[in-house]
Amino acid sequence: METTHRLEWTLLATPLMMFLLVCLGFPAIVNLIYSVSDISFETLRSPEISGFGNFAAVLTDSGFWRANWFSLRFGLLTAILECLIGLGLAVFLAPLFKDRSWPIAILMLPLMVAPALMGLMYRLVLHEFAGPVPHYLWAWFGNSPAFLGPNSAFWTLIVVETLQWTPFAFLLFHMAYQAIPEELREAASIDGATGLARFWRIELPLMLPTLAAALLIRFIDGFRVFDNVYVLAGSGAGGSTTSLSIYIYEAFFKQAAIGKAVAASVILFAASFAVLYGLNRLARRRRR
Amino acid sequence: MKPVARFAAALLGSVFAAGLYAGAANAEVTVLGWPGGPEETALRAAADAYNAKDDVSEENKVELLFFNRDGFWDKLQADLAAGSDAFDLNLLATYSIGRYAPFMEPVELSDEAQALYGDAVLSTMQFDGKQYGVPTDLSLHFMYYRKDLIDALMSDDDARARYADISEEHLGTAMEPKNPDEWTWDDYAATALYFTKAVNPDSPTRYGTVLQMKNLLFNIMVWQSTARSYGGDWMDADGKITVDSEAFRKGLELYKKLYDAGATPRDSLSYEFAEANAAYAAGQVAAMVQWNAAAADLTNAEKSPAVGEVTATIAPPAGPEARATHIHGLGLGLNKSAENKEGAKAFLKWLSTEEAALIYARAGGAPALSADAVSAVAEERPDLVQLGEYAGAYGYVMNGGASANALAIYELQAKEFTGYWSGQQDLDTALANVEKGMADLLK
Numbered sequence: 001m002e003t004t005h006r007l008e009w010t011l012l013a014t015p016l017m018m019f020l021l022v023c024l025g026f027p028a029i030v031n032l033i034y035s036v037s038d039i040s041f042e043t044l045r046s047p048e049i050s051g052f053g054n055f056a057a058v059l060t061d062s063g064f065w066r067a068n069w070f071s072l073r074f075g076l077l078t079a080i081l082e083c084l085i086g087l088g089l090a091v092f093l094a095p096l097f098k099d100r101s102w103p104i105a106i107l108m109l110p111l112m113v114a115p116a117l118m119g120l121m122y123r124l125v126l127h128e129f130a131g132p133v134p135h136y137l138w139a140w141f142g143n144s145p146a147f148l149g150p151n152s153a154f155w156t157l158i159v160v161e162t163l164q165w166t167p168f169a170f171l172l173f174h175m176a177y178q179a180i181p182e183e184l185r186e187a188a189s190i191d192g193a194t195g196l197a198r199f200w201r202i203e204l205p206l207m208l209p210t211l212a213a214a215l216l217i218r219f220i221d222g223f224r225v226f227d228n229v230y231v232l233a234g235s236g237a238g239g240s241t242t243s244l245s246i247y248i249y250e251a252f253f254k255q256a257a258i259g260k261a262v263a264a265s266v267i268l269f270a271a272s273f274a275v276l277y278g279l280n281r282l283a284r285r286r287r288r
Numbered sequence: 289m290k291p292v293a294r295f296a297a298a299l300l301g302s303v304f305a306a307g308l309y310a311g312a313a314n315a316e317v318t319v320l321g322w323p324g325g326p327e328e329t330a331l332r333a334a335a336d337a338y339n340a341k342d343d344v345s346e347e348n349k350v351e352l353l354f355f356n357r358d359g360f361w362d363k364l365q366a367d368l369a370a371g372s373d374a375f376d377l378n379l380l381a382t383y384s385i386g387r388y389a390p391f392m393e394p395v396e397l398s399d400e401a402q403a404l405y406g407d408a409v410l411s412t413m414q415f416d417g418k419q420y421g422v423p424t425d426l427s428l429h430f431m432y433y434r435k436d437l438i439d440a441l442m443s444d445d446d447a448r449a450r451y452a453d454i455s456e457e458h459l460g461t462a463m464e465p466k467n468p469d470e471w472t473w474d475d476y477a478a479t480a481l482y483f484t485k486a487v488n489p490d491s492p493t494r495y496g497t498v499l500q501m502k503n504l505l506f507n508i509m510v511w512q513s514t515a516r517s518y519g520g521d522w523m524d525a526d527g528k529i530t531v532d533s534e535a536f537r538k539g540l541e542l543y544k545k546l547y548d549a550g551a552t553p554r555d556s557l558s559y560e561f562a563e564a565n566a567a568y569a570a571g572q573v574a575a576m577v578q579w580n581a582a583a584a585d586l587t588n589a590e591k592s593p594a595v596g597e598v599t600a601t602i603a604p605p606a607g608p609e610a611r612a613t614h615i616h617g618l619g620l621g622l623n624k625s626a627e628n629k630e631g632a633k634a635f636l637k638w639l640s641t642e643e644a645a646l647i648y649a650r651a652g653g654a655p656a657l658s659a660d661a662v663s664a665v666a667e668e669r670p671d672l673v674q675l676g677e678y679a680g681a682y683g684y685v686m687n688g689g690a691s692a693n694a695l696a697i698y699e700l701q702a703k704e705f706t707g708y709w710s711g712q713q714d715l716d717t718a719l720a721n722v723e724k725g726m727a728d729l730l731k
């Protein structure tokens with residue numbers, strides 16, 4: 001029985017293990033080798049191990065830390081904004097969604113647009129001579145701000161990202177809100193709780209796990225942002241809108257600094273693993 | 289098509305540009321071309337003409353392969369490095385030739401090529417003294433300007449006086465408006481300021497010029513003719529990096545001055561080709577330096593109703609040392625891993641003949657042909673006459689501009705110089721960073 005069980009487990013797990021080894025293990029090993037090698041496009045198949053110079057180059061590059069700071073700020077701000085707005089919409093518009101589902105479909109529409117196309121769309125929408133937003137601002141106020149200027153590009157990107165991904169957060173909160181038993185609300189009302197008290201003391205606590213998950217997912221998505229930022233603003237004047245993903249992409253393809261790009265991605269991988277492991281441990285401790 | 293629609297189309301085109309695959313089932317000589325523009329149309333015409341020739345055997349007929357223009361060079365880099373034999377001939381550009389040369393083979397051109405193109409144009413496809421491709425298209429810069437506005441300025445005494453006042457206030461010298469063909473960069477700056485509403489509330493246009501200042505290597509190619517006209521170069525003859533020079537300072541300060549004075553749209557730090565064209569085509573800009581590829585749209589009244597009839601093109605303004613326009617060529621070269629090298633070489637040799645160049649030109653391509661050769665298509669393609677003339681008279685490639693790391697150098701300059709223009713760092717720091725980075729890249 002034990003032997004049969006082990007054989008079944010081996011048979012069932014083998015495809016998954018093979019998949020992981022081929023699709024994740026092999027690239028990971030190649031990346032690790034490249035990150036400690038003197039490597040160029042000409043020597044992709046014969047890298048020379050050179051030590052940790054690539055890691056030193058990354059860690060002493062102010063551009064790397066600037067890209068980290070951009071990604072961190074971008075990820076945090078967009079996650080918070082998306083969750084706040086998404087939560088607000090889910091709660092305040094709940095009566096509207098009770099009997100009608102079509103408004104939800106409309107709210108979901110931005111999710112259907114590829115992020116690169118979203119960037120492209122806003123390049124057009126915000127252009128001073130072709131875009132409707134500056135057109136009406138000039139017509140009504142005789143002026144229009146530089147949406148993608150050096151001081152405003154970051155905030156424009158935040159708004160664009162928030163507009164696109166708030167529906168995702170909203171959807172999570174909508175599901176969580178609908179899942180709260182109606183009896184709880186009725187009981188609270190009978191006990192004299194106001195709408196605000198109901199929200200703070202009953203609904204929000206029950207939605208906290210969803211809030212944590214939404215914040216985490218949106219932070220990860222914002223932190224690794226690439227396409228819409230790259231299409232809309234590139235890496236920005238003086239590198240001011242260089243996210244970590246853009247930093248790695250440009251080091252690899254634009255500067256042909258393959259070892260440095262791969263070393264940066266290894267550092268990112270290690271840091272991400274550490275953060276996720278830490279969060280996981282924290283969550284387990286709270287469950288106990 | 290309206291300018292707005294064309295701007296949208298240009299943006300979409302940059303992402304989707306004709307990602308077409310021209311069925312290569314029986315391909316014997318496979319050519320990877322530049323998709324989605326006149327270059328594709330012209331290459332198709334040339335390939336059809338070649339395949340129709342009696343002396344081209346079935347196994348040497350040409351099939352064309354196109355994929356997306358977006359990220360083209362990065363994908364090509366990966367393909368070549370991987371030793372792909374999916375194509376025998378591939379696209380090549382002057383600024384990327386050094387990067388791809390290790391994966392390509394030098395080629396032999398026809399006997400007519402020298403007289404057909406001339407040394408300057410042939411050199412756009414050379415690396416390490418060897419010819420790596422046939423120069424099928426040439427890109428350089430024109431200055432586009434509004435004839436109606438300049439004529440009005442020149443013929444109005446009050447306007448001339450105002451022009452002198454503005455130039456004295458902003459540039460330190462009371463200047464007289466001139467014919468654009470005689471402009472120096474100071475005249476360009478004075479005119480740009482005069483036609484800027486923020487400087488001159490009576491200006492008929494919102495901005496005097498539109499500068500492409502996005503952190504993008506192609507924008508540095510547009511800008512660097514200012515430095516070149518003051519005598520600037522990347523390196524001297526001994527290989528010493530000479531970027532931290534008076535010439536580069538002058539060119540960089542010119543852009544900074546115009547940007548800070550509001551003579552270019554305030555979003556210019558995010559502008560590239562399409563955005564600059566849209567601004568000019570809206571009729572709110574008096575003059576700009578732009579790629580020759582914009583001429584067909586900006587001088588056409590149907591495509592650019594606000595400016596098409598009143599736009600003229602000439603070479604960029606002069607500096608004290610030269611009148612200069614950056615040139616780079618697009619061409620086709622031989623993949624080292626090609627499966628049919630002999631067939632590919634035969635096609636390249638034919639492509640560098642006058643017969644092929646004229647077919648290519650008539651189909652919309654932009655080869656820079658010598659005065660003799662271009663006369664055969666001058667009536668159909670008058671722009672090619674100007675192209676060849678300017679390339680020969682004013683064309684330059686920076687010393688090191690075709691080196692293995694030329695692209696990375698342009699990227700470095702784009703990042704540092706846009707940092708200066710946007711006020712994030714001072715000029716000394718920007719130039720020092722570029723010199724340091726270039727020293728590493730040119731080792």
